Amino acid sequence: MAATPLSLRPRAEAEAARLPPLLARAERLARTVLLGEHGRRRAGAGDDFWQYRPVQAGDSRAMIDWRRSARSDAQFVRQREWQVAQSVMLWVDPAASMRFASGPALPEKADRARLLALAVALLLDRGGERVGMTGGALPPRRGAAQIARLAEALTQDSDQDYASPDMSGLVPHGRALLISDFLGDPAPVRASLTAAADRGVRGVLLQVLDPAEEAFPYRGRTIFESVGGALRHETLKAADLRPRYLERLAARKDELAHLASATGWTHSCHHTDTSAQSALLWLYRAIAEGGRA
Numbered sequence: 001m002a003a004t005p006l007s008l009r010p011r012a013e014a015e016a017a018r019l020p021p022l023l024a025r026a027e028r029l030a031r032t033v034l035l036g037e038h039g040r041r042r043a044g045a046g047d048d049f050w051q052y053r054p055v056q057a058g059d060s061r062a063m064i065d066w067r068r069s070a071r072s073d074a075q076f077v078r079q080r081e082w083q084v085a086q087s088v089m090l091w092v093d094p095a096a097s098m099r100f101a102s103g104p105a106l107p108e109k110a111d112r113a114r115l116l117a118l119a120v121a122l123l124l125d126r127g128g129e130r131v132g133m134t135g136g137a138l139p140p141r142r143g144a145a146q147i148a149r150l151a152e153a154l155t156q157d158s159d160q161d162y163a164s165p166d167m168s169g170l171v172p173h174g175r176a177l178l179i180s181d182f183l184g185d186p187a188p189v190r191a192s193l194t195a196a197a198d199r200g201v202r203g204v205l206l207q208v209l210d211p212a213e214e215a216f217p218y219r220g221r222t223i224f225e226s227v228g229g230a231l232r233h234e235t236l237k238a239a240d241l242r243p244r245y246l247e248r249l250a251a252r253k254d255e256l257a258h259l260a261s262a263t264g265w266t267h268s269c270h271h272t273d274t275s276a277q278s279a280l281l282w283l284y285r286a287i288a289e290g291g292r293a
Helices: 005-031 109-126 144-153 186-198 211-215 238-262 276-288
Strands: 049-054 076-080 087-092 130-133 138-141 175-180 202-209 222-225 232-235 266-271
Touching: 005 109, 005 144, 005 276, 087 109, 087 138, 109 130, 109 144, 109 175, 109 202, 109 276, 130 144, 138 144, 175 186, 175 276, 186 202, 186 238, 202 211, 202 238, 202 276, 232 238, 238 266, 266 276
Parallel strands: 087 130, 087 175, 175 202, 202 266
Antiparallel strands: 049 076, 130 138, 222 232
């Protein structure tokens, strides 16, 4: 049965109401991170002065700044800042599994993922980079309008229990950030990173987990059900499942880390009960340094 405009209105209003708080929170979080030296701040073609350096072997006389050199016994070259902006593409898992939180005091994984993605987009935009989202609908751009479009796109949910990275729209030799719990089938992730590496794209895999998913604190009779409702398992002795679960989770983390290393990416795991600020600082540095922190 097709949805009517009347039935869609409440959902549209709910989605719109999420946008300003998300953007405001991302702005506050971004302000807590000192920009410092940005990854693209290096010598190269540009108009802005960066620094003087001593003359080196291979420098021509035309490169020497004679006014600065006259103030000392050494000769100096005037360097300008490299001003070629890089493109950073974001993919934030929209699947139902990301809407899990083990307690009322904890944020959903999706909420933390979206907050970090938008905050890092703000930092990159202010650092002169272009930011977009994979999938082709939001090409990389700069500016406040692009940030608003990103914030709106990040509010979209999927009814699927697990989602696979959409790597379409990647800019060759650019950067990418994928944020997910990565608890679904690892094969699409492997294929996505391999395809990205073939195009010279490097980046970061940020795995976001709830602390209960890391510790498996369940005992006795327990019903495990996926957020989307497609999977359900009941057991009378949940504690007996813990060793096997922890072993499989550790294997998944190891697989992601190995895959990232093999394709020139980097992997880290963030828990929703830990500081969003420290995660943002790590993310920003990892992306600015070219995908390796």
